[in-house]
Amino acid sequence: MPITLNPTGKESLDKFFDTLARSGTLPAFAAGATSADAELYFKTAGKKLVNDNSSEDVNADSVFWICSMTKLVTHISALQLIEQGKLSEETPVAEILPQMKNPVLVADSVSRTPEVLGPIKTVLRVKHLLNHSSGLFYRYSPNFGIYHSDEYGSVHDPNDPHSSFFNTLKGNLPGVPLKFEPETDFAYGYSADALGFVVEKASGKTLEDYMQENIFGPLxxxxxxxxxxxxxxxxxxxxxxxxxxxxxxxxDQPGYRIIPQDPSQVSCHLGGIGLYTSLRDYLSFLRHLLQIYSGKAENPILKLETVKSLFVPTLTEEGCNSINFITSFTSPVSASDSWSNALAVNTQDWPGRRKKNSDFWSGWAGTHYWIDPTTGVAGVFGVQLVCATSGAGDSHVVKAFDTLEETLYDGLEI
Structure with missing residues (x-):
């Protein structure tokens, strides 16, 4: 019997989101949920341009910069190549990206000129990019929402975008900086971008062309x-x-820097942050993963065993501690998260919500998603917002995402 959302559940969601829209606490938003069989709910509200009643209403086709929700698509691209034998989890990254030949350990993950502790002793492999245990890291300012990133904000050399990116990351250091020995810990950072470059080298295509041909087009x-x-x-x-x-x-308010949006300036396809799409389309992407997991997919983009691996925790205890420091700001269950080969994994049930071994992540500008293969549902919520906590960490955004999930599960007929 297909999963459905009962009328009371839909009414409760509509009431909450209508009230949210009238409150003015958030800019325009989109919210949705799906099973493997069909979309269960989708709602949009608000004007595209905040505080401008003359601007258009958002709708299901409205496009969002999904930021770090790009990472899942990039990781799935790499997993496809692994299935095809064009890449291996054990492949040394430097064999594909010579810019990563001599990375160095650094003592400080904030400064542009940190103390260099020495070369790494562990071979950096593709599997370390997949689960963010590579040691590549983001440099955060004390104000998390003000995202200082020359790597993301710069216009890179169109003749050699990979070297341009890594040279910006390296600065005056003797090698690309790593926060720790690969596989020992978790650091949120540029692993997905490096993985995207690996996909480009292994496939012989730009990441844009690869995803259009192997993910977006087919779906x-x-x-x-x-x-x-x-x-x-x-x-x-x-x-x-x-x-x-x-x-x-x-x-043009000072302190806020985003990726180049002029297509003529985009030579470096950023697998960690660079995609634009609608949240309804992203929801259909999640639905396809649920379909593969449940054996219902036509023309699946991944094998069943690969999709199952998306929900398997991979981090060390130290790595789990590190990711839980990040997710503790929004998670209702403490110390319950890890990372698979593509995205964050809940290692415990969330009461009244997703089940153990569900996956989730978010985007810096205020987009969130989860996928629960045990229950058989997935959901998205998003705005386009920057603020002191990042849009994803904004308390009103988190509340809306939480309410979507809680109300959905309360109204499911399974």
């Missing part, structure tokens, strides 16, 4: 690293929450 999804005129017309602009909690459009 009928409109997504791209290029903000084409068609996507730009549908784009929801970024909003800013100021220190007083007020919303305003993000224009």
């Amino acid at each position: 009928g999804i409109m997504a791209s690293f290029y903000l084409t005129p068609e996507l730009k017309e549908k784009l929801v602009p970024l909003s800013l929450r100021d220190s007083d909690g007020r919303l305003e459009a993000l224009r």
Whole structure:
């Protein structure tokens, strides 16, 4: 019997999101849920441009910069190549990316000029990029929402974007900096971007072309690293929450830097942060994974055993401690998370919500998703917001995402 959302559940979700839209606490949003069989719920509300009643309403086709929700698509691209034998989890990264030949351990993960502790002793392999145990890391300012990233914000050399990216990351250091020996810990950082470069080298295609041919095209999804005129017309602009909690459009306020949006300046396809798509299309992508898991997929993009591996924790105890430091700000169950070969994994049930071995992650500008293969559902929620906690960590965004999930599970007929 197919999973459905009962009328009371739909009514409760509609009531919550209608109230949220009237409150003005968030900019325009989209929210949705799916089973393997069909979309269970989808709702949008708000004007594209915050505080501008003359702007268009968002709709199911509105495009979001999904930021780190890009990572799952990049990892699945790599897993496809592993299935095809064009890549191996054990492949040394330096064999594919010579820019990664001599990485160095550093004592400081914030400074641009940290103390160098020496060369690494462990061979950095593709599997370490898959589960973020590579040691590659983001440098965060004390204010998490002000994202200082020359690697992401720069226009890279179109003739050699990989070297341009790694040279920016390396700076004056003798090698690309790593926070720890590979496989010993977890660091949220540039692993997915490096993995995207690996996909490009192993496939002989740009990441854009690879994903169009092997993921987006087969699934009928409109997504791209290029903000084409068609996507730009549908784009929801970024909003800013100021220190007083007020919303305003993000224009040229100091301190906020994003990736280049002019397609002519995008030579480096950023597998960690660079995709634009609608949340309905992303939901259909998650639905396809549920279909593979449940044996219902037509023309699956991955094998069943590979999809099952997405839900298997892989981190060391130290790595789990590190990821839980990040997720503790939004997780209702403490010390319960790990990382698989593609995304975060819950290692415990969330009461009234997702089951153990569900997956999840978010995007910096305020997008979230989860996929629960045990129950057989997945969901998305998103805005376009930057603020002191990052949009994904904004308390109103977290509350809305939590309510979507809680209310959905309460109304499921299984």
